[in-house]
Amino acid sequence: MSLTRRTLSLMPLAFTALALTASEHRALRRQVLLMGRKSPSSDGSYASFIKAMRKVHAKLTERLDFRFVDVENRAGHDPAAALRRALEFRPDLLLAPNGEFAKLATEVSGGVPIVFSSYVHPVQAGFATSMLRREAAITGVWVSEHLDGKRLELLRDAYPAIQRVGVMMDASWRQLADRLAPVEAAARDLGMTAQVFVVETAEEAQAVLDEPSSRDFDGWVLPRSYMAVLATPLIIKRLREWKKPLIVGNTADVRNGAAMSYATDTRFIWPSLATLAGRVLAGEHAGRIPIQRPQRYVLALRAGRDTGLPPPSAEVVRQADLVFR
Structure with missing residues (x-):
């Protein structure tokens, strides 16, 4: 067999080897x-x-x-x-x-x-x-997250003058979490009134805050719904401008300017x-594999003058796990 014919005869085997190598690479x-x-x-x-x-x-x-x-x-x-x-x-x-x-x-x-x-x-x-x-x-x-009623209670205890509260959550949270522990009922039990705004995006949250009536609320609650991941920074910014307290469901947001947080340790x-x-x-x-579930809750708050708010009550400060001054 000539060298040329032998080389040609080996080419299909070479291509097959390359194909296998690529296939093995993909499989890995x-x-x-x-x-x-x-x-x-x-x-x-x-x-x-x-x-x-x-x-x-x-x-x-x-x-x-x-x-x-x-x-x-x-x-x-x-x-x-x-x-x-x-x-x-x-x-x-x-x-x-x-x-x-x-x-x-x-x-x-x-x-x-x-x-x-x-x-x-x-x-x-x-x-x-x-x-x-x-x-x-x-x-x-x-x-496990049915903490919005407790957030209302802590917000009221920290700032006793609060009477009217705005609450922002997305439809999924309203249907699956708030349905089991309605925040309006919790507010009534505390002698407060709460109005829920169901929003899905940061743009919709911005539109709610742009309504003149939104400034009339004494404080706000932002549950840890998926919408909050998208909209928390703009909500914090607006409420700090208004000097209105906000309690959220994510400890890290207190580091970023929110007044308070009560959340599962995530x-x-x-x-x-x-x-x-x-x-x-x-x-x-x-x-x-069993579904995992945490058990620890964290109360965090800001007590410094940078919030523009009056100091939270000493009782709530004593309860806090984290205090930013």
Whole structure:
């Protein structure tokens, strides 16, 4: 056989070897699909999850491809259709950072393993059948959150003159969390009145605050709904301009200027989601992993003059876990 003929005869084998190498390379990589709103740059959960994965599973993360799918429920956008299109890329794991997305994921995922975090009860909300074991491939973190009544109480105790309170939350929070412990009823029990504004975006929150009547409220409550992730900075800024107290559901927001926060200690959430994701990607059935639940609550407040508010009551300051002066 001539050298030329022998070379040509070996070429198919070479191409086959290259194809196998490329196939093996693809097989070594895993894909994680994260559900969010609008884009990775506007939805901080995307970066938070990747950062946690790099910290908890550095070597595994080197073999992961992260994708983002916009599943925001807004006019002209179909979240379910968007998720179905993203699932055509056959992800190995679906990350749902709130209860609304987790519910959508169970309806559309077609068996792709799901890891979620949620402030609503997974069983009561209908996207998990048990906290311990499930047939469906889903697990996650439940942050028990029925604290809006307690936030009202702490706001009143810190600033006793408060009578009328504005509350901003999104529709999912209203339906799944506030439904179980209505903030208006809690306000009546405390001798206060509360008005709930249901908003979905930072732009809608801005529109509420632009209404002249919004200045008439003595204080505001901002539950830790998903909308709060998007709108908290502008709400803090406006209420500081008005010198009106705001209590939120995220301790970090007090560092950024909110007057008060009463919240579940959430520092464990992203590391826990990363740990759960690693276990599922390693082959563990998600439904056999118990849903995790935290137990610690944190009261944080600002007591310095920079708030423009009168000092909060000494009683509430004594109760606080964190005081910023």
